[in-house]
Amino acid sequence: RKEVEQDPGPFNVPEGATVAFNCTYSNSASQSFFWYRQDCRKEPKLLMSVYSSGNEDGRFTAQLNRASQYISLLIRDSKLSDSATYLCVVYSGNTGKLIFGQGTTLQVKP
Amino acid sequence: GAVVSQHPSWVICKSGTSVKIECRSLDFQATTMFWYRQFPKQSLMLMATSNEGSKATYEQGVEKDKFLINHASLTLSTLTVTSAHPEDSSFYICSATPRGGRALETQYFGPGTRLLVL
Numbered sequence: 001r002k003e004v005e006q007d008p009g010p011f012n013v014p015e016g017a018t019v020a021f022n023c024t025y026s027n028s029a030s031q032s033f034f035w036y037r038q039d040c041r042k043e044p045k046l047l048m049s050v051y052s053s054g055n056e057d058g059r060f061t062a063q064l065n066r067a068s069q070y071i072s073l074l075i076r077d078s079k080l081s082d083s084a085t086y087l088c089v090v091y092s093g094n095t096g097k098l099i100f101g102q103g104t105t106l107q108v109k110p
Numbered sequence: 111g112a113v114v115s116q117h118p119s120w121v122i123c124k125s126g127t128s129v130k131i132e133c134r135s136l137d138f139q140a141t142t143m144f145w146y147r148q149f150p151k152q153s154l155m156l157m158a159t160s161n162e163g164s165k166a167t168y169e170q171g172v173e174k175d176k177f178l179i180n181h182a183s184l185t186l187s188t189l190t191v192t193s194a195h196p197e198d199s200s201f202y203i204c205s206a207t208p209r210g211g212r213a214l215e216t217q218y219f220g221p222g223t224r225l226l227v228l
Contacts, residue, residue: 004142008151032215043203043219044154087153091215098144098217 004101014105021104023071023088030089037084078108116220130190131223133204148201159166185210194227
């Protein structure tokens with residue numbers, strides 16, 4: 001079983017749609033959680049950290065459920081520029097490593 | 111913001127040759143640098159962790175004699191793919207953690223190096 005699992009998609013949505021991505025992780029000792037964005041043939045870039053209380057950054061909302069070991073990302077009012085692959089990333093202080101999910105691909109169409 | 115560069119950005123080489131990739135932290139000192147590899151439609155996989163002045167720690171399944179890592183200074187780490195073969199063709203990405211940073215979770219990524227071995 002992969003340590004971090006995501007639905008690879010692709011998710012094809014029209015502009016203005018709301019889309020949600022889910023992620024599960026297997027290591028209950030994981031300490032920190034992130035969503036990264038990766039554009040085609042580029043490096044990943046930090047989109048936002050994820051906290052248990054939930055956090056929002058503009059059109060993006062992230063949620064963490066430690067009991068279920070589940071992370072989500074909600075994108076409201078999708079823009080064409082949101083088209084990318086979204087990576088769920090988990091950090092464990094025990095190992096000192098970031099573990100990346102496979103990524104979920106989003107295509108926003110006009 | 112913290113900037114990490116990689117050079118070259120892409121390289122094409124013949125099978126059997128060695129390729130060196132440089133990773134530099136441009137505006138900060140990095141105590142720890144990480145090397146990742148990403149195959150098409152797959153996630154980033156950590157290859158090794160390197161600390162300045164010490165030997166790199168390799169992940170299971172990564173051959174240390176094939177992927178030579180040198181972290182000679184607080185701003186430079188190099189990855190040498192020795193005797194490259196077509197199956198080594200991939201996207202190699204480095205990241206760096208600032209000295210005195212909060213934790214290893216804070217990693218700044220380089221733009222990546224695309225390697226194609228013919």
